[in-house]
Amino acid sequence: MTTDIIEINNFVVLIDSTDAQEAEIYKCSFDQDMIGITFYDSGNVEVHVEYESGSQVLKNSKGIAMSFLGNDTVSFSHKISQSEPLNTVSIFSTLEHIHQLQDQEKSLFETYLHGLLYSSNAFELGPQVTMTAEMHLAISKIFQTPFQNSTRLLFLKSQILELLSHYFAQIEEKPQASFPQGEQEQLFQAKEIILQNMNQPPTLTELSKLVGMNNSKLNKNFKQLFGMPVFKYLQAQRLHKAYRLLKEEELSVQEVAWNVGYDSLSSFSNAFQKQYGCRPSALTA
Template sequence: MAKVYTSVQWEEMWKEGVHTGEITYDYDDVECVSIWQHPLKKGLFSETSLCPGLRIEIFNFENPEIHGCDSVDSNYRTVSLVFRSSGIWREQIFGVNEDACEQPGESYLFSFETGTREIEKFMAGRDINIRIRLEPQLLRLLSKGQEAYLPNLLKPFLETDKPPSFYQSLGKMTPAMQVALQQILQCPFQGIMRRTYLEAKTLELITLQFAQLFQDGTPYKQSVNLKKGDIERIYQARDILLQDITNPPSLIELARQVHLNDRKLKRGFHQLFGTTVFGYLHEHRLEKASQLLLEGRMNVAEVSYAVGFANRSYFAVAFRKKFGINPSDYQTMCQKKSA
């Protein structure tokens, strides 16, 4: 039978683990990281504060056996987004959802009152997931002027910090979510660049998850019916699009090359990748630009041209919008770090 620890027992185990060196931790004003080499679990947990009202938690553990924790939630009220890469996490959230079960490859959205009792059970095996905590005031700021586009499930936060509690499973993550998730888990930066990168990717995940919701708060479902052959052609179109990012084919030409009509290509591309055809290309160009700037073999103008931006000013604006920093400043920081 799985051992379930009380919050007091968990705290005692933590203190003992720190004393014996089986648990180490480091923290500053921005990030707290704990590393476990403990009989109960091995791996790390990090919590990073991003912009005001936003933080991200990363769990990456190997659990030798099933174990649990019975505690009362002490987090102040947030909207929580979960993206689970691997492992199963069962939760009994009293008064909200007493049979919640997070599955690998799926995402979840929930919010419940401070003081809610939870019994969390961690299954044996690899457990990798990301949790984003979004405070109500930031949610209102992000949706200001566009409140009609906020999922109905979250609209009560427009009026109060303490709406009714809820727990919503949103089903399978889109490929775009999976890419962003892996980029966060494999973040190549440290210090201020790490925080900037994580903030950009966290906001991207928030956007992708909210886009998955219908106005009534249920998972969004595309009406287009994709057969296996259609899916293969759309992936083929993606590959063609990325073969020459400086001179991509038009949408009509791309559809012709993969033997689809442009309407099915557009709608199918959005279903599989969570964005438009050229939105996907735009994101890929910026990711490629960040890699080239990091390598340092080209200046900003050369990188802009190499990834298909004819206008350097537009490139700088797009790069800053995605990464929160000008490309020239980004390159300078990367050079200083490698010096």
């Protein structure tokens, strides 16, 4: 695990990455009340949360942005899967610092994270949203920036502010869905099946049978929880993978298209431009 820790205007930012071939476990805790917002650009992490009154297990995977509150009695144990490289960006602030922000900035946290700011619990989850293409793009820029020293810090500040802006905008656009624990587990299982079979995904009917939920309910509840219907989510994740391959691997556009499950190069190119605002060939020039 490689962790880059920077401080931006009293916010602590952790930029984590690993491509280890074996599962990794690392632990952490806080020394005061903290709010965290984590963006899972890629990778899968199982987080065991222990606190005085109980415990929780969170299964966080790529494409999710989530927030939480934790105090000094909470401990976190992260088990990072070796199934694919991990790239995450986490933004932390003390409650004290948030309450001291200027009115305009403070109002954002009070509007969208009110339940965390005024919670009496040791640990509490806040809003979770599906990451947009703009969020993925901002994180890609964070990991790939050529800037150094003070120039890099200035650039990272701009990207962190962009991530926060997109996160709050997603919360505003998406009513927070609430499902019984069993149904929520079925929906997360459906998401994992999609992510693990992007090249040859099951049909909606096959997916429904695999998770034990009928077609219409699965598609409707999936959209409520993850922000988009099943196969729109599949397309977004395919294109995100394609973006990473184009930036990080020496592959042709055609090879990338095949890699993410597109038989038609023109269909791939058009979908990529719609999501990222440019043709895939622009990333290989």
